[in-house]
Amino acid sequence: MNMNDLVFIVLGFITLLGAVGVVSFTNIVHAALSLVLSFLGVAGFYFQMQAEFLGLVQIMVYAGAISVLIIFAIMLVMDRDPNQTNISHPVNRWWGGLIALLFAGIIGFAIRESRFTGQAGSPDADRVGQLAELVLGNYVIAFEIAAILLLVAVVGAIILAKGAKEQ
Amino acid sequence: MQKIETLFVDLSDWFIAWLQSLGVPLAWADAILLLIQFLCIVGIILANITILIWLERKVSGFIQQRPGPNRLGPHGVFQTVADALKLLTKEDIIPSKTDRLIFITAPILFMTISVMLYIVLPMGKDMQVVDLNVGLFFFISLGSLTTIALLMGGWGSNNKWSLLGAMRSVAQMISYEIPLALSLMGVVMITGSLRLSDIVAAQDNVWFILLQPIAFITYFIAATAELNRGPFDMPEAEQELTAGAYTEYSGMRYALFFLAEYTNLVAVSALLSTLFLGGWQGPWLPSWLWIIIKTYLVMFLFMWVKWTFPRIRMDHLMAFSWKVLIPVTLVNIVATGFGLYIFKGIGG
Structure with a gap:
């Protein structure tokens, strides 16, 4: 395992951790903050692929602006106990999981079937x-x-x- | 003279050579050097902040016709050290009704982001930790993350004043980020690069403050608001919000917020002198001394403004950004575009 793989695994872990946090925290503010973590992980992927500009746009627009907007909206409309604001629906959670799996399958299939012809440019391009x-x-x-x-x-x-x- | 100019570059080259002579591979030697550079950045920050806080109190004292700190050491220079020791030894209080994890993470995140800003700043000729080709954009984009840290502090404290202060500061920072980024566009248009070393090199003949005077002023105003400094210090307006988002923080956690604000001040002043005042370029003195002199001049300007103007009302503050600063910066960009077009037409 070389350095690149290691970085990829760490970033993937951070991103997935954030994503799992979004659906499993029962406090919606915590969910929104773990969404930020997930966004930052994705920005890290862009950096690893030497797309610094895209990575910074990801940080600025998603982690810095959109998530603030989400948190703001949540705080302004919340009037209940904050710990009971992000509870998953007893029936629909299974449907949601099923649909998510279906989409993951479709995307995985598409990735497996496509040919990636792009090549890495020089780091100073x-x-x-x-x-x-x-x-x-x-x-x-x-x-x-x-x-x-x-x-x-x-x-x-x-x-x-x-x-x-x-x- | 030449030796002093390249002192730090020579030092790092010598260090790499020494490690290699010990049989360390080049990649590892570079990694070790990087770690040492990070430690140096932390050292630079701490040293500067210690001086800066003392200077701020002395300047404010001078402006308000009072002596300022004058008991500890000559002219009170050791006052900050004593204050830091006091803050470090204070009891660490976490109020029981707080959102504990968020409350603890917020100051750490705030400080981390501020320190990260330094890795792209050119601190002298060939003295830059990472010369990113999007260095300027890195600075702006990381700066936008500080809103999250403030919001976390305000929310986690579970206190009306904290949340109000955080909301105010987020509204203010998001509004002022737009003129902040737009006023840097003129510089980028003239240089044709987001790389900070290119921007410094482009000011070989003339400083950008002469080519972009309006951008300098708008950036200065927007940066004052981004730094939450007076006269735009609404988020922590003591008289109405006790201490804004920092109300529930005490001891070292409060000090981290405080330190991070001064860390940001040094970073923004260094960026300002890099973009508009020719960076490390200057006659006679070595380059790393020039950037320090220029940074301190800019910081003095920030202090002067803070202790001269009274605080502005919140709605005036927002209206000023959206109705004055943003149109002015947009007009400046259009004018710069026309100017460049004509200049290139003449030059062939």
Whole structure:
């Protein structure tokens, strides 16, 4: 077992530990915080694959912003005993497990069947520049449409929160 | 002169050579050097903070026309050491109704993130622990994690003031992260790289504070808010929230939060001098001395602002970020883009 495998196993353990925590903690704030742990583990995978930019985006957007949003929302609406807020449904938990297994099977099958032709670049390659050329070159329309979509969502959120004036 | 300039680089080269002469493989020698570099970073942080806290109290004393600490040692220089010893020997109190695990983890996480910021900072010519090609982005993105640590502290304390303080600081930090990142865009556009050593090298002829004066000011304001320092210290506004997210913390746990805030202050000041004040470049003196001088000048500026302006109201604070800072930084980015386009047109 070389160093790379060891790092992979440790990161996988952290990610799975976080993911198991999300479903098994009965306190929903604890569940949200272990979601952060899981996000950080995934960011570690990106670093291991030398996709530093993606890893940092993962930390900033998922671990730093989205999870804060989730925790904020939870704290604002919670009015019960916090230790009883994330209890799994007595029947649906089995259905959920079944569906999760099914999806894991499909993804595993897809991974087994596909051919990965990509190769590792040199560690000093200017990956941010390459990414920028793709996003602002070949895929610029998709990129701009996503940006407009986000802008519309932000404007909509502000109107919903403030309440539009009646004409 | 040359010897002093490359003192630390020579030292690490000599150390690697010495380890190799003992029969240690190069990879292991590098790993050991990395560990020593981490220890050095911790040492740098602790030494600087000890000076910094004393300096802050002296500066605030000078501004408020009072002597400041003056009993222990000449001009009270040993006051911080005594305070640290006192905090270390205090009883470790964990209130019984807290969310114990979160309460304990929060200050450790906060401090860890602050220390991690230092690994990308260029502390002199060729003196950088890791020269990441996305160094600047690393700094911003890790900084966004501190919100989680504060939120954990506020939630785990199970106290109204703590939670209110944490909520305020999270709202403030998320709002000010946007102008913070946007004001650095101008520098990145001129350099064409996120690598901090490239940014320093690009300021060979002219410092970016002259090319990007607006970005410097907006970054300074946004950084003050990110650091939760006055006049934007709403999250711990003593008069209304006792101590915000830190209310329930005492002893060394409180000191960790306190230390981490000063650690962040040093890191942000060093980044500011790297991005806008030419980094370690300067005449006559060795490079690692220049970065220290510049960092301390920037920190003095932070202190001056803190002890001069009164605290700003929470809603004014948020409105200032969204309605003033973000538009200004966006206009600055557009202007920089036009400027670069014209400049490149002239230059061919």
